[in-house]
Amino acid sequence: MTIRNLDALFRPRTIALVGAGNQPGSVGAVVARNLFAAGFSGPIMPVNPHERAIRSSICYSSVAQLPLDPDLAVVASPAPAVPGLLAELAARGCRAAVVLTAGLGASTAREAMLDAARPSTMRLVGPNSIGFISPGLGINASFAHLTPPQGDIAFVSQSGAIVTAMLDWAADRRIGFSHVVSVGDMLDVDFGDLLDQLAVDAHTKAILLYVESITNARKFMSAARLAARTKPVVVIKAGRSEAGARAATSHTGALAGSDAVYDAAFRRAGMLRVGSLRELFEAVGTLATGLRPAGSRLAILSNGGGVGVLATDALADYGGEPAVLQPETLEILARVIPGGSIGTPVDLGGDADGSRYGAALDAVLADPGKDAVLVLNCPTAVADGLDCAEATLARLQRDRRSAALTCWLGAEGARASRRLFSASGFPTYETPDEAIRAFMHLVDYRRNQTLLMETPPAVDVEGVDKAAARAIIDAVLADGRSFLSAPEATALLAAYAVPVVPIDVASTPDEAAAVAGRLGGPVALKILSPDLPPRSDPVGVRLDLVGETAVREAGETLLAGLAAARPGARIDGFTVQPMIQRPQAHELTLGATEDATFGPVLLFGQGGTAVEVVADRAFGLPPLNLVLARAMIDRTRVARLLGGYRDRPAADREAIATTLVKLSQMLADLPEIFELDINPLLADADGVLALDARVEVKARTERTRIPFAIRAYPTMLERTLSTRDGARYFCRPIRPEDEPALIGMLQSSDPDDIRLRFFAPIKTIGHGFAARLTQIDYDREMALVLQPAEGRTGAILGVARLISDPDGVAAEFGVMVRSDQKGRGLGYALMQEILDYARHRGIHRVYGDVLAENRSMLEMARQLGFALRRDPHDPRLERIEIELSAVGALPSVASEPRS
Numbered sequence: 001m002t003i004r005n006l007d008a009l010f011r012p013r014t015i016a017l018v019g020a021g022n023q024p025g026s027v028g029a030v031v032a033r034n035l036f037a038a039g040f041s042g043p044i045m046p047v048n049p050h051e052r053a054i055r056s057s058i059c060y061s062s063v064a065q066l067p068l069d070p071d072l073a074v075v076a077s078p079a080p081a082v083p084g085l086l087a088e089l090a091a092r093g094c095r096a097a098v099v100l101t102a103g104l105g106a107s108t109a110r111e112a113m114l115d116a117a118r119p120s121t122m123r124l125v126g127p128n129s130i131g132f133i134s135p136g137l138g139i140n141a142s143f144a145h146l147t148p149p150q151g152d153i154a155f156v157s158q159s160g161a162i163v164t165a166m167l168d169w170a171a172d173r174r175i176g177f178s179h180v181v182s183v184g185d186m187l188d189v190d191f192g193d194l195l196d197q198l199a200v201d202a203h204t205k206a207i208l209l210y211v212e213s214i215t216n217a218r219k220f221m222s223a224a225r226l227a228a229r230t231k232p233v234v235v236i237k238a239g240r241s242e243a244g245a246r247a248a249t250s251h252t253g254a255l256a257g258s259d260a261v262y263d264a265a266f267r268r269a270g271m272l273r274v275g276s277l278r279e280l281f282e283a284v285g286t287l288a289t290g291l292r293p294a295g296s297r298l299a300i301l302s303n304g305g306g307v308g309v310l311a312t313d314a315l316a317d318y319g320g321e322p323a324v325l326q327p328e329t330l331e332i333l334a335r336v337i338p339g340g341s342i343g344t345p346v347d348l349g350g351d352a353d354g355s356r357y358g359a360a361l362d363a364v365l366a367d368p369g370k371d372a373v374l375v376l377n378c379p380t381a382v383a384d385g386l387d388c389a390e391a392t393l394a395r396l397q398r399d400r401r402s403a404a405l406t407c408w409l410g411a412e413g414a415r416a417s418r419r420l421f422s423a424s425g426f427p428t429y430e431t432p433d434e435a436i437r438a439f440m441h442l443v444d445y446r447r448n449q450t451l452l453m454e455t456p457p458a459v460d461v462e463g464v465d466k467a468a469a470r471a472i473i474d475a476v477l478a479d480g481r482s483f484l485s486a487p488e489a490t491a492l493l494a495a496y497a498v499p500v501v502p503i504d505v506a507s508t509p510d511e512a513a514a515v516a517g518r519l520g521g522p523v524a525l526k527i528l529s530p531d532l533p534p535r536s537d538p539v540g541v542r543l544d545l546v547g548e549t550a551v552r553e554a555g556e557t558l559l560a561g562l563a564a565a566r567p568g569a570r571i572d573g574f575t576v577q578p579m580i581q582r583p584q585a586h587e588l589t590l591g592a593t594e595d596a597t598f599g600p601v602l603l604f605g606q607g608g609t610a611v612e613v614v615a616d617r618a619f620g621l622p623p624l625n626l627v628l629a630r631a632m633i634d635r636t637r638v639a640r641l642l643g644g645y646r647d648r649p650a651a652d653r654e655a656i657a658t659t660l661v662k663l664s665q666m667l668a669d670l671p672e673i674f675e676l677d678i679n680p681l682l683a684d685a686d687g688v689l690a691l692d693a694r695v696e697v698k699a700r701t702e703r704t705r706i707p708f709a710i711r712a713y714p715t716m717l718e719r720t721l722s723t724r725d726g727a728r729y730f731c732r733p734i735r736p737e738d739e740p741a742l743i744g745m746l747q748s749s750d751p752d753d754i755r756l757r758f759f760a761p762i763k764t765i766g767h768g769f770a771a772r773l774t775q776i777d778y779d780r781e782m783a784l785v786l787q788p789a790e791g792r793t794g795a796i797l798g799v800a801r802l803i804s805d806p807d808g809v810a811a812e813f814g815v816m817v818r819s820d821q822k823g824r825g826l827g828y829a830l831m832q833e834i835l836d837y838a839r840h841r842g843i844h845r846v847y848g849d850v851l852a853e854n855r856s857m858l859e860m861a862r863q864l865g866f867a868l869r870r871d872p873h874d875p876r877l878e879r880i881e882i883e884l885s886a887v888g889a890l891p892s893v894a895s896e897p898r899s
Helices: 027-037 079-091 107-120 160-172 191-199 217-230 251-255 258-268 277-288 305-317 327-336 354-365 385-398 412-423 432-453 466-478 486-495 509-519 548-565 626-634 638-642 653-669 736-747 751-758 767-774 826-840 855-864
Strands: 015-018 044-047 072-075 096-099 123-125 131-134 139-142 150-157 177-182 206-211 233-237 272-274 297-302 372-377 403-408 504-506 523-528 541-545 573-578 586-595 599-606 617-620 673-684 687-690 693-697 719-722 728-733 781-788 798-804 810-817 845-851 867-870 877-883
Touching: 015 027, 015 079, 015 139, 027 044, 027 139, 072 079, 079 096, 079 107, 107 123, 150 160, 150 191, 160 177, 160 277, 191 206, 191 217, 206 277, 217 233, 217 258, 217 432, 233 258, 233 277, 258 272, 258 432, 258 617, 272 277, 272 432, 277 432, 297 305, 297 354, 305 372, 305 432, 327 354, 354 372, 354 385, 372 385, 372 432, 385 403, 385 412, 403 412, 403 432, 432 626, 432 767, 466 486, 466 653, 466 693, 486 523, 486 693, 504 509, 509 523, 509 548, 509 573, 523 548, 541 548, 548 573, 586 638, 586 653, 599 626, 599 653, 617 626, 626 638, 626 653, 653 673, 653 687, 728 826, 736 767, 736 798, 751 810, 781 826, 798 826, 810 826, 826 855, 845 855, 855 867, 855 877
Parallel strands: 015 044, 015 072, 072 096, 096 123, 150 177, 150 206, 206 233, 233 272, 297 372, 372 403, 810 845
Antiparallel strands: 131 139, 131 177, 504 573, 523 541, 523 573, 586 599, 586 673, 599 617, 673 687, 673 693, 719 728, 728 781, 781 798, 798 810, 845 877, 867 877
8 A cells, every 4th residue: 555645636836737628528628628617726838749828827838848857747638648747757757647548458568657656656546547636726627617615524436427417416405525536546545545535535434436446456445444443434236136157166155256355354444334326425424423332222202103004114124123112111101191102113203392302302312222323203293393393392402312313204394493503513315215314324334343353262272283274285286186085174274173973084985884883873975986076966965874784785785886987087985984863963064265355355144055045145255263153154044043933042252253263364364265154063062063164275386376465374483582680471462352451561560661661641441452462454554562482372562563654664753661570671662573573574774752851762763773863843742763774783682583
């Protein structure tokens, strides 16, 4: 990811319009009209060899003749001329260009454009872009039909047509924008770059995205997760109905559709996905109110039974649930509503006036059984809707802690009421469906944000044998095979502590019979052959065989049948497994496949032979922790069944979630795994058991492995080191589950040490603060912790942190050691480790601000080779800086090799 030179796009001082024109209706003329009329305060320099003036401004015949070096260029010239013009602009010091020209899709043209921009790192928006608009700066460098007013919403779109439609729609509703960017073909600047820029843009309070495709998944996810932590990001993705189909031999591959994976990615990033352009602005408006209901239980109040039922139906359609009001609340409502319907929804009666609305709302707002309230009103001849609105507003203003939405139906008669709510900052809607949809936007957004910040419990999986798993994969690839045999797939799962059915291999029917005799119960007999596909058809399988004779006869029959059906098929013997009897178990499917955009993805859902027909599944991006795994499970219909019903006890959901986490780790450890499919995975109160698994592998030389869209925990950075006093410590990257230990470290430290580290006293160390320090994006940030070497868990003794800029060129550091551990060389050891990491990542400059009174930190910085200088704007601070490319190897502490 990079935001280098994007300041020239968002804050240019001079603009060149290359391809400006006077011919009415031409792109060059429309852009010139928009650009000159928008109010930009700096010079606008048109370029066209065939024009003397553009809109009364001197027109220059070439880029070389421009009197000033442009920061930003807008290019609307014919396609063949564009690469050469970009080279000329780069030579003049231009740092950003918006290329409106279409017809540059050929690879040669694209390469020529990139080659032209590369020497000066000129950033390119487009080609095939409709342009860039920044109303606050008076910039409309587009051929859109209007200039929107200034606002605090940024809109980034892959489609120019969507931009113009959205501008038209927003103008009718007086909605303004901070920036509008049409990214076009995204030759250079893409969604990830712009999210990084907009995340820190002070004039942008919310970000809207129209997405057709993502070009760099890791960059996008890294930037999106950062942006979504700072402001609402709402996205609409085209192609929801796209099958994304790819011929696959596994259930997982067949079920994986690109849109479902995009959905999982947006959710993982903490963004809110909506289904229509109208919802984009509805969602932003709703989120801007600050309402954050804790759950999906909605209480509905209405003065009309029919409209209340419509709202309740819509709530069910969108996945919400009606609130169940407490008995004491119902008693109050019975006194307030004469002859009304006391239940869900609450029918106030067609004659309900303001006093009845207010009294009923008071009771419902106090009820703990709801997460939010929707107040509805239909126009009637016997009650004043504005009076009801004023009474409702008065109650809501007294209780701003409660999440509340309003819907006053109608046109002329309801307009004043809706204006009243809007002016007071309360969301209001025209129809029950819109109101319910807005409520579920709040629910989904809160859920996604919670997943971003929730601390997962530590998972200590015992019995994982990575070496054994690696040996299995290597042996299969060395044998030239793509699919693991049943015994190999079973052994692979067992190596990651996934419970499996024992499997025995027999060479002949007689040996299979002997195995069955030893097992003693019904068995499954399968031919073991590299020429039979995984999950072979009945020609190679017999089930529920009892006794040695039955197994022997079945084996001979299978051999004869295979010889007739598949002459020449190689036979390695038989597998014999006990038949599993768990009548109350649920059949589930767990799997992994590779998405063309986001790389490895995980699947969970209802399993069995009809898995494709049932289509009850959820996708997630690895790496997973228990919190994310539980959320995957909760997004399926089978999750409700897993909770138990009638005489069927609840299944062990933690065992299912832990299995998903194990598969996630397997994908990180063994990148050769291309697809993996467990179906069925039995789950009941006693845990889980994998009955059948299919695993496909591909050598790294056979394909370009798409990396995890979210960088996995870097185990290669784990090491044991010794400090100057001979003490041994375990150094590793921080994990989200370290939050309690990090809080413990800070609470055990002297308050003055905390002040020196964070530049301010911190009295309370809450979840939000600690989560920001432990839930990091390893792609742009690193934090190394020190722990006692013998335990490798528990107390954290020190932390060193490095936060890179989006370009990966410079990074800011921070370091802290627990107060009772100071003086042992831990800070020096941590700084050496984090600087070594910075070198390996290609970071050139590491810097930090240190309070001038922190003499021990400043002395350590000198010893490490940092240059020190006093901050000219704040005499309390010293800026310390080191150029890593300009220093030799630092004297290092003794350490063991990285694992």
